[in-house]
Amino acid sequence: MTADISVRKNYLNRDYSIASWLTTIDHKRIAWLYLVSITAFFFFGGAAATLIRLELATPAGDVVETETYNRLFSLHGIVMVWFFLVPSIPATLGNFLIPLMIGARDVAFPRLNLLSWYLYVIGGTFTLAMAIAGGVDTGWTFYTPYSSLFANGQVVLAVVGVIVAGFSSILTGLNFIVTVHNMRAPGLHWTRLPLFVWANYATAIIMVLATPVLAITLLLIALERIFGIGIFDPKVGGDPVLFQHLFWFYSHPAVYIMILPGMGVVSEIITCFARKRIFGYDGMAFALLAIALIGFLVWGHHLFVAGESVYAGVIFSLLSFMVAVPSGIKVFNWAATLYKGSVSFETPMLYALGFVGLFTVGGLTGITVAATAVDVHVHDTYFVIAHFHYIMVGGMVMAYFGGLHFWWPKMTGRIYPDRWGRIAAITIFVGFNLTFFPQFVLGYLGMPRRYHTYPDEFQLLNVLSSAGAPVLAIGYLLPLVYLLYSLKWGPVAGPNPWDAKGLEWQTPSPPPEHNFDRLPVVTQEPYAYGLPKRDSDAARS
Amino acid sequence: MAYRNAIPTPPGAEAKPAPQFDSLRQQYEADTLGMWIFLASEILFFGGLFMAYVIYRAAYPEAFEAASGRLDLLLGGINTAILLTSSLTMTLADDAVLPRNRKALIGWLAVTALLGTVFLVIKGVEYSVEFAAHLAPIFGRPFDFPEPHTEQARLFFSFYFALTGLHALHLFIGIVVVLIMLALAIRGVPRLEAKVTIAGLYWHLVDLIWVFVFPLLYLAAHHG
Ligand code: HEM
Ligand SMILES: [Cu+2]
Numbered sequence: 001m002t003a004d005i006s007v008r009k010n011y012l013n014r015d016y017s018i019a020s021w022l023t024t025i026d027h028k029r030i031a032w033l034y035l036v037s038i039t040a041f042f043f044f045g046g047a048a049a050t051l052i053r054l055e056l057a058t059p060a061g062d063v064v065e066t067e068t069y070n071r072l073f074s075l076h077g078i079v080m081v082w083f084f085l086v087p088s089i090p091a092t093l094g095n096f097l098i099p100l101m102i103g104a105r106d107v108a109f110p111r112l113n114l115l116s117w118y119l120y121v122i123g124g125t126f127t128l129a130m131a132i133a134g135g136v137d138t139g140w141t142f143y144t145p146y147s148s149l150f151a152n153g154q155v156v157l158a159v160v161g162v163i164v165a166g167f168s169s170i171l172t173g174l175n176f177i178v179t180v181h182n183m184r185a186p187g188l189h190w191t192r193l194p195l196f197v198w199a200n201y202a203t204a205i206i207m208v209l210a211t212p213v214l215a216i217t218l219l220l221i222a223l224e225r226i227f228g229i230g231i232f233d234p235k236v237g238g239d240p241v242l243f244q245h246l247f248w249f250y251s252h253p254a255v256y257i258m259i260l261p262g263m264g265v266v267s268e269i270i271t272c273f274a275r276k277r278i279f280g281y282d283g284m285a286f287a288l289l290a291i292a293l294i295g296f297l298v299w300g301h302h303l304f305v306a307g308e309s310v311y312a313g314v315i316f317s318l319l320s321f322m323v324a325v326p327s328g329i330k331v332f333n334w335a336a337t338l339y340k341g342s343v344s345f346e347t348p349m350l351y352a353l354g355f356v357g358l359f360t361v362g363g364l365t366g367i368t369v370a371a372t373a374v375d376v377h378v379h380d381t382y383f384v385i386a387h388f389h390y391i392m393v394g395g396m397v398m399a400y401f402g403g404l405h406f407w408w409p410k411m412t413g414r415i416y417p418d419r420w421g422r423i424a425a426i427t428i429f430v431g432f433n434l435t436f437f438p439q440f441v442l443g444y445l446g447m448p449r450r451y452h453t454y455p456d457e458f459q460l461l462n463v464l465s466s467a468g469a470p471v472l473a474i475g476y477l478l479p480l481v482y483l484l485y486s487l488k489w490g491p492v493a494g495p496n497p498w499d500a501k502g503l504e505w506q507t508p509s510p511p512p513e514h515n516f517d518r519l520p521v522v523t524q525e526p527y528a529y530g531l532p533k534r535d536s537d538a539a540r541s
Numbered sequence: 542m543a544y545r546n547a548i549p550t551p552p553g554a555e556a557k558p559a560p561q562f563d564s565l566r567q568q569y570e571a572d573t574l575g576m577w578i579f580l581a582s583e584i585l586f587f588g589g590l591f592m593a594y595v596i597y598r599a600a601y602p603e604a605f606e607a608a609s610g611r612l613d614l615l616l617g618g619i620n621t622a623i624l625l626t627s628s629l630t631m632t633l634a635d636d637a638v639l640p641r642n643r644k645a646l647i648g649w650l651a652v653t654a655l656l657g658t659v660f661l662v663i664k665g666v667e668y669s670v671e672f673a674a675h676l677a678p679i680f681g682r683p684f685d686f687p688e689p690h691t692e693q694a695r696l697f698f699s700f701y702f703a704l705t706g707l708h709a710l711h712l713f714i715g716i717v718v719v720l721i722m723l724a725l726a727i728r729g730v731p732r733l734e735a736k737v738t739i740a741g742l743y744w745h746l747v748d749l750i751w752v753f754v755f756p757l758l759y760l761a762a763h764h765g
Contacts, residue, residue: 177578246589
């Protein structure tokens with residue numbers, strides 16, 4: 001089965017021209033289009049973060065002006081949330097793997113899939129234009145009146161970019177839902193669906209139902225800027241806090257767009273490297289849906305101090321605590337999957353274990369800030385910054401890298417140097433904690449977010465945090481080097497280097513254009529580790 | 542060791558599903574499900590705006606009623622009737638989608654597109670009257686409304702233009718879609734079932750949104 005991959009026709013070598021890439025409707029190639037473009041945005045957003053940490057290394061504002069600083073953190077947030085994190089796992093790994101995992105030839109709407117990518121690129125172009133034309137100082141949250149009455153940046157370019165990228169994610173979500181409903185191979189019942197597919201399905205529901213609310217909200221901002229209609233303008237009786245409600249009605253569910261796919265990746269990796277079936281499959285699938293649904297009901301926890309009524313605060317606080325239940329189920333089930341497994345620590349597994357630990361810290365501090373009394377103290381401080389970075393960076397970015405390393409052999413047919421992979425994973429873990437753990441303390445001590453100067457007594461912790469940033473940066477740059485290296489010099493992977501059980505491993509690496517030479521029929525649960533081999537494995541070896 | 546064939550053999554050359562599907566039936570189901578999901582998304586898009594409107598309507602009842610009284614109920618009512626009728630003709634088009642009814646399909650699609658266009662023309666007339674009466678608080682144009690409700694009336698008219706404008710944009714897209722169906726039907730393209738059903742779903746949604754826009758905006762002054 002390890003015939004020279006350059007001989008075999010696959011989705012990569014069938015045509016190398018640029019035009020064939022830009023007009024492809026093959027989900028596996030579209031995944032690559034996304035992979036390349038979001039990597040560019042990841043390093044772009046990272047550059048802004050580097051400047052932020054550089055400025056914060058000293059108490060005085062000596063690297064950039066106040067106004068520049070505001071523009072930097074806004075750019076960082078906008079790029080990282082909408083142009084990296086939201087599309088990260090779904091648009092790359094999700095696009096690549098969902099059809100393979102369900103035994104389909106492609107997603108349900110391949111052309112729409114390509115359109116999603118073009119919309120993403122157009123949205124990204126607006127964002128770049130915004131940055132070049134001077135940026136915005138609203139933060140990624142675009143709160144009114146910073147974005148309306150008192151806007152002094154390129155708000156329209158910025159929100160149009162986000163709206164267009166939003167349509168891209170709506171179309172991706174729509175495509176995933178229909179694909180999972182209609183394209184499953186014979187025998188692949190819902191209860192045999194890999195958790196990665198469940199996770200992307202739950203994510204897709206949020207994309208489809210929450211993103212349009214963001215679109216209308218930001219559209220109103222754009223209309224306010226262009227036409228001067230005054231829906232959030234207190235002068236005519238408009239209410240700026242209404243903007244916050246509408247914004248968080250999307251953006252809280254959106255934080256789950258930015259974590260559920262990671263949970264899916266981690267479930268796949270942990271079962272594979274523990275050589276054990278996932279513990280509590282039903283509970284895991286149920287928890288994904290529960291998080292997605294409850295996630296729609298907690299947005300008010302971002303407005304505890306924005307004039308929300310006490311009663312609303314109490315309800316939103318309770319509902320926020322409830323999200324922790326399914327999140328807890330997941331963490332316990334991962335732990336139980338590891339228990340008595342034959343665990344090995346290849347690169348993807350290191351990322352997955354990193355995810356579990358960091359997500360747990362992020363989730364627990366989420367509960368902390370969801371307690372109204374505590375939140376009055378830590379709201380708009382570095383505590384909140386640390387909370388969401390533990391989840392979004394410690395969780396999702398870890399999972400994204402873990403997934404990339406897990407499925408890299410499938411996507412490219414090559415194996416990367418595992419030792420370098422482990423070094424990078426550990427570097428990222430250390431660098432991440434060094435960067436963000438001090439921010440919990442800073443926030444608790446009262447350092448507010450979004451200022452570029454601070455009192456001297458906060459310097460030590462800030463220096464620690466700034467020292468972590470380059471470590472983190474090196475950790476992120478390493479994979480760029482050795483993964484590219486592996487494309488040419490890596491050993492040939494073969495169809496199933498990890499001896500994993502999912503359908504995607506039943507086809508050659510890289511897969512042929514239509515994924516399977518013969519479409520499979522599924523007769524087993526997804527995680528048949530420790531069970532007799534599949535028929536098809538026997539047929540192969 | 543069970544396998545199904547990778548490429549199904551189609552019964553007739555024209556009746557071939559797209560390559561990612563196994564059968565036309567699967568394709569039809571995927572297409573309609575996709576459209577339903579898109580409609581759900583659209584409902585939330587307008588939903589955000591409706592919710593914001595309802596909040597302000599509850600906060601400033603007198604102002605919104607006074608402002609609503611300045612809308613042209615007659616033209617709005619006529620437009621409602623037109624749009625509801627267009628949904629009927631769209632359904633009739635859907636009903637006539639099989640090849641033997643080609644003439645009827647062409648006819649009903651044409652009537653549907655025509656009704657949609659008439660709606661937009663009437664809407665344009667309303668807009669121009671409102672612009673002339675200084676009721677359009679956009680582009681920095683003058684806005685005249687008697688005290689004490691001047692400011693909140695501005696808010697009402699902001700919503701009026703945002704809601705009806707977005708609805709008109711959707712209707713415009715709907716008309717383009719129906720015209721494309723019409724072109725396909727005239728060129729004798731076979732198997733329009735899925736396409737016309739999907740175009741119809743979209744058309745009905747745009748109609749349905751108007752069914753909410755109309756009472757919220759036009760009837761606010763005329764309740765109870
Ligand atoms: C256990 C579940 C979680 C709970 C109970 C929770 C709770 C909270 C609360 C109460 C806040 C507001 C704090 C404040 O502004 O004072 C907050 C902020 C935030 N959370 Fe979470 N959270 C949870 C999970 C997540 C996840 C999974 C993500 C992302 C993947 C996330 C991302 C964020 C972000 C981005 C903010 C700050 C937004 C801003 O103001 O810029 N949270 N969280
Ligand atoms: Cu939240």
